[in-house]
Amino acid sequence: MNEKSVDTRWRMAYHLMPPTGWLNDPNGLCQYKGTYHVFHQYSPEWPTGRERGWGHFTSPDLVHWEHHGMAIHQDIPEDASGAYSGGALVERDAEGHDVLLRLYYTGNVKEPGDYDYIHAGRQANEIEVTSEDGYTLSPKRVLLRNADYPDFLSCHVRDPKLWREDSAEGSYHMLLGARDLDDHGRLLLFDSHDGESWTYRSCPTSMEPFGYMWECPDRVVLDGREYAGFSPQGLPDEEWRWQNESNCGYIELPEGVRLLDVDRLDQRDFVEWDRGFDFYAPQTFVDETGRTILLGWMAVPDVDYESAPEGLGWIHCLTVPRELTRARDGRILQRPVAEVASLREDGRELDARGTTTLPHHRADVELSGITGDLRLTLDDALELVCEDGAAYLRFLDEAVGAGRTERRVRLGGVASLRLLVDESAVEAYLNGGREVFSTRWFPRRDDLTVTLACDCASARAWVMRDVMGNTYTH
Ligand code: FRU
Numbered sequence: 001m002n003e004k005s006v007d008t009r010w011r012m013a014y015h016l017m018p019p020t021g022w023l024n025d026p027n028g029l030c031q032y033k034g035t036y037h038v039f040h041q042y043s044p045e046w047p048t049g050r051e052r053g054w055g056h057f058t059s060p061d062l063v064h065w066e067h068h069g070m071a072i073h074q075d076i077p078e079d080a081s082g083a084y085s086g087g088a089l090v091e092r093d094a095e096g097h098d099v100l101l102r103l104y105y106t107g108n109v110k111e112p113g114d115y116d117y118i119h120a121g122r123q124a125n126e127i128e129v130t131s132e133d134g135y136t137l138s139p140k141r142v143l144l145r146n147a148d149y150p151d152f153l154s155c156h157v158r159d160p161k162l163w164r165e166d167s168a169e170g171s172y173h174m175l176l177g178a179r180d181l182d183d184h185g186r187l188l189l190f191d192s193h194d195g196e197s198w199t200y201r202s203c204p205t206s207m208e209p210f211g212y213m214w215e216c217p218d219r220v221v222l223d224g225r226e227y228a229g230f231s232p233q234g235l236p237d238e239e240w241r242w243q244n245e246s247n248c249g250y251i252e253l254p255e256g257v258r259l260l261d262v263d264r265l266d267q268r269d270f271v272e273w274d275r276g277f278d279f280y281a282p283q284t285f286v287d288e289t290g291r292t293i294l295l296g297w298m299a300v301p302d303v304d305y306e307s308a309p310e311g312l313g314w315i316h317c318l319t320v321p322r323e324l325t326r327a328r329d330g331r332i333l334q335r336p337v338a339e340v341a342s343l344r345e346d347g348r349e350l351d352a353r354g355t356t357t358l359p360h361h362r363a364d365v366e367l368s369g370i371t372g373d374l375r376l377t378l379d380d381a382l383e384l385v386c387e388d389g390a391a392y393l394r395f396l397d398e399a400v401g402a403g404r405t406e407r408r409v410r411l412g413g414v415a416s417l418r419l420l421v422d423e424s425a426v427e428a429y430l431n432g433g434r435e436v437f438s439t440r441w442f443p444r445r446d447d448l449t450v451t452l453a454c455d456c457a458s459a460r461a462w463v464m465r466d467v468m469g470n471t472y473t474h
Helices: 338-343
Strands: 021-032 035-043 053-059 066-072 083-092 098-110 122-131 141-144 153-164 172-180 185-192 198-202 213-222 225-233 249-252 280-286 292-297 322-326 332-336 344-349 355-358 362-368 371-378 382-387 390-395 406-410 417-422 425-430 435-440 448-455 458-464
Touching (some): 021 280, 021 292, 035 066, 083 280, 098 153, 122 153, 153 185, 153 213, 172 198, 185 213, 213 292, 213 322, 338 344, 355 458, 362 371, 362 448, 382 425, 390 435, 406 435, 417 458
Parallel strands (some): 021 083
Antiparallel strands (some): 021 035, 035 053, 053 066, 098 122, 122 141, 153 172, 172 185, 172 213, 185 198, 225 249, 280 292, 292 322, 344 458, 355 448, 362 417, 362 458, 371 382, 371 448, 390 406, 425 435
């Protein structure tokens, strides 16, 4: 446990964040030998230190977490500039027991010199470490280097996602994100018979240009349908789409089509995971109950709004784990995993035409059977409005928004809302998770006011327990 004392204003009570420093993407998500593992991009000495590696959380139940500090350091020449994002693969024996955890990540190396680091000067090494107990890691093994990638790619190749699936070329598959020499984002696939020696398979891109780099690719399978997830950089900001500086989403593949066999993705089918302000680089895994679970980074790179307005010694968090299911029209629905509701206490009815005050900025709010328009305002500072076939998340108070203004999505109507408030994080799930807004905010009050104007069958709120307080010292 980190012994540093940190400023606890706005620290999360049930969202994942390390004791100090910087967190970005979730990495290596898995359930191994019964324990949930969430690794993450981590710079423990931020804002001064420059190390970038993998931090490590574990949990027995997706709500009580322990942080184990840094798991993967940048300590070999092949990851000299950072142990970047990647995924996990769980090996099982013939009886289905977990026997080996394999973690794959990108070793980033920026060579000293006068380079643009796009076409030259950067190494992207795919590296594996393994673990039998989930905690003690083997020495690193470098699997792929720049020379192994197609020569039409730039030096931007990273973020391996691994899975097992039978095919003639091997049952191990690695999916990477890439930028080609024409500045088009691409997926990059390799096959293997053993998870160690890899052969190039394909490098699909979109039918029309769709961003210059695709980061953090993912493969999701729901009800037998496959989805390609990725985080494209460089989509132009439009009124109703792609409002964040970088965006992320998924494309459902046609029925019967495997990601392994795709050579063009139809970018017109791209659906954004989350409408912002703070969501990027999500990853998924399948747990022992068969649920597909997603966690995202609650931030976006290179934005002009603040995520640590007062220099707190820590910054950023992950979303709560979200269970994914497929709606009949192929849309992926996202809902907080059921375990999140075990943190609820002190439930109460909300005044649907007035203000209810809750004692903390830790709340789970649930509205169902909504008819007509909806307006929900937190602390008179952040409002969620559903009207005229659209939903808007809007800051009314500049200090609380720290540079955030408005995000919007076309919606049809609104029937239900689940809203998670956790100190400086808010996640709003509309219509059973068809649309989600995730944002940071920096409230100034001690208590939380929820002001509602809507017609609904039920409006309830609970105070959420603080289960992350043990990850730092006051
Ligand atoms: C996405 C990303 C990844 C990279 C990591 C480095 O936020 O840029 O592509 O591996 O962050 O921290």
